[in-house]
Amino acid sequence: MSGAPSAFWLVPVAALLISGALLIRTGMQRGPRITISFTTAESLEAGKTRVRYRDVEIGRLKDLHLSTDRTHVLADVQLDDSAKQFAACGTRYWVVRPRIGMTGISGLSTAISGAYIAADTAPASRACKAFVGLEAPPFVTRDRKGKRFVLHADSLGSLTAGSPLLFRRVQAGQVLGYALSADGAEVDVDVFVNAPYDQYVTSGTVWWQASGIDMSFGSDGFRLDTQSVASLLSGGIAFDTLKRAPAPRPAPEGASFVLATDRTQATQGAADGTAARVFMRFEQSLRGLSIGAPVDFHGVELGRVAAIDVDFDPATGRIDMIAALDLYPTRLGRRYRQALGNGDSAAGRNLLHRLIANGLRGQLRMGSVLTGQRYVALDFFPRAPKVAFDPQRTPVELPTVPNTLEELQDQLAGIVDKLDRVPFDQIGRSLDTTLQTAASLFQRVDTELMPEARATLSAAQQSFDAANATLAHGSPLQSDLQGALTELRRTLVSLNSLADYLQQHPESIVWGKSLTRPGQQ
Template sequence: MTHWTRKLASPIWLVPILAAFIAGWMVWQERDQSGPEITVQIKDAEGLQAGKTAVRVRNVDVGQVTQITLSDNFEAAELHIEMNAGTADMLVEDSQFWVVKPRIGRRGISGLNTLLSGAYVQLEPGESSQSRNQFTALEQPPVTDADTDGKRIVLESDSAANIVVGDSVQYRGVTVGIVEQVDFSVEARATTYHVLIKSPYDELLTENTRFWLQRGVSFRWKPDGVDVSVGSIESLLGAGISFGVPNGQPLGKPLQAMAVFDLFASEEEAEQQGYSRGIDYVLLLDESVDGLAVGSPVMFKGIRVGTVVEVPFRWQPDENSGQPLRLIPVLIRYEPDRLEGLVASTELEQWRQHLQHFFEQGLRASIRASNILTNTLYVDLRFYPDEEAIKQDTFAGYPVMPTIVSNFSRLEEKLNSILDTLNSLPLNQSVNQFTEAMASTDETAEEIKVLTGQLKKIVAQPGWEALPQSLAQSVERLNSILADFDAGSTNRDQLERTLQNLERMSRDLQPLVETLRRKPNALLFNTETENDPEPKAKD
């Protein structure tokens, strides 16, 4: 026993024991310096390499991609990342990952530094207390940092707008916010925009704030002509969002974060339809509503007092509702708040009573044209106590405002009648005759032109200038000759005697001429006497 005890206590055994101890210490040291292992799912791993692609926070390496595989359903790539020691607090529920690589968009070009160094994974630590080791990377990098001060709000719109993530939000031309997220709801068929208004501009958000689309170039018809406005460079490339408080309205109370606003299609629409209170009426119109649209104004002597809500008003009647459609229903909203500062009170109940009293006095609604060129109409309210109106108490649960046929429609009917009369006229035949007459006139003018040219040639001949003088001399000679043959002159008496002799000679020669006519050889041979013919007896 003593022999084997001395043999086991040999110093040579200290070497493997020391090696095992050093190896264990190195393993423990390696694990102590390494961080957690996480998995990030990404749509496309283009530009990423296992063992080379880094994970960074504020341009500091905090991990590395160790392996890239496909997900179980083969629809995405999975990045297996080994984080550095001390990074566990960054990996929480709301932490965000995305790939930094060259990108081109409205905001410019980003990620150019990765052309040489290669793409990398960016980590945005969250603020949650719940840790996590599996994440899904963002397809696009966030446009703002999570710790950016300001208020986040939601805008809703059912109109077409070319707004994308990263577009600016402006207040009187100054960029004060940015669009962080754009979502489209299939059920509501509307678009939702998540917007950040940065501090200190978030104090501009109040109860009466209105948001509208800022187009690059917009046209607006005004009484004095066309108003053309040009937006910023960003809005020229696509569209932007602007906001403010409509003129004449109080600012209202400040709002908290995540408030919901309507996004109007234009500044004019935001100003005119930004009134939330009103009294709804139905108009029963016996005329065309072509040109009357949702949002068209309701005017009283040139002052806007309401808005057209629905045209035509679809009230979903049943089979027992009565006769088929004869009058066109239109739903309008009378908005007393538009008269703020012009009337003592804008309370809705008082104005219901006022309007009922005005109806009894002859207040009537009709349609007028605001712009004949664009065929836009509006509802006009005026007093016509002597006009016969279309009246009814209620329609589909709404009170009915009395209406009359507008003078515009009557004028249109008269114009159509005149046009029909003109169309019935034989204008084509008249035009053809006029064309023929013009052609004949052209021919005559051409002949006159030719004749004028010939006269010019004659006048240009030598001696033409002396022709008037020669004519005058000839006329003088003719007058002197005629003077010699005046009554009682010798030449005239001699001429008369000569004429008398010629007349006697003519009578004397007449028998000879008659004889020669009957017998041309009478001058050479004797002429036999012919007896007078005897009449024959009757049988």
């Protein structure tokens, strides 16, 4: 009995074997251990925080510690054996917690259940041990069906990550993110269109920024355009496919498009082909003409103002205003397109030459009295002066005529300038001197000549009265005839003397009779 092993030792040996078997089984069922880097450990607790995929637990946070440079927090996560594929390189992890942003509120359920680490699978690849966690949840997970596209814009505007994509005012996707291009000349916007809306994105699709309220005052009046409430808060992008686009093809994944600032800019180029850049030279101020103002031909909008510049000639000192216009001549109709031939540029230039010879000119006109905005009008002016036009010159420069109202203002300004140069003060002083001289002359006539004339006429009246008395009825003619003849002779002598004197001295009518004349005693 003493040499046989005691049954007492069999119990602990069996327990050790069972524990080892359990440990081996547990180790075999345990998945990979990974490390996720976050900028902060907010809402994370070692031993409590779960790792979830579609609300199914796939692991647990085991430990938290700082990185060696103390700039990040390293979270040690133990994945389950069934979640080995989440250790593949490219898997995305982020912390789900309550968030309030421009695109809405998310993660409210974690206010009760606590924050957790969410995962998004990656395509099958090699396994990794270290991952960089996302600071915000991705707007699109990899299992969502749809297509991603890249939009090139001059500026970001009011767009942000999560801004909606609208197809005929139906939300069809989201903005994933944005970044400046390599040269910094434009902004590249990454967007995702959900299925089945991605089938409507073709080679003829146009994109434009669609804010909540698009309100503008222009030369064409007041315009108000609205989109969705979501785009009112965070901006948005709208897209549509033009029916006139020739044979549109479905756009492949990752295709690039141009993002216009509004629907007008997006549709005008896509529907009418490439714009023709022309220039117009104005000698007047372009105040009130803004970028994007329409170019009108008899009510048909042919294009838009693309740029405004100043041209200074140092040799002559002349300053002209240059307006660059993007025109779509094909909008003039089918016959005009037929006249152009098969897109032959030489035919188009020759046709333009004939139109200018017939009086085609550009003119700046008032579009809205309320806003003061102007536009450029193309019209025929048969009486316009002939101009030299070189159809081979590039870029094309169209002749212009001044606005009728402004031309009238210039003429009135010229008249006012001429009136300003008239010496009204000098004319007034000369007129005043002339009036004073005339007044003096009339005074001398009244004081010198008139007394002489009155004396002569009085003497003649007396002579006539005496003759009348002599020849009156009942007078003794016989006895007084000699006296009457004598008085009459005296009267005639006086009149002859007056006549001779006036004939010899006519100036006495103005200056009067002098008492002593040169050569008289």
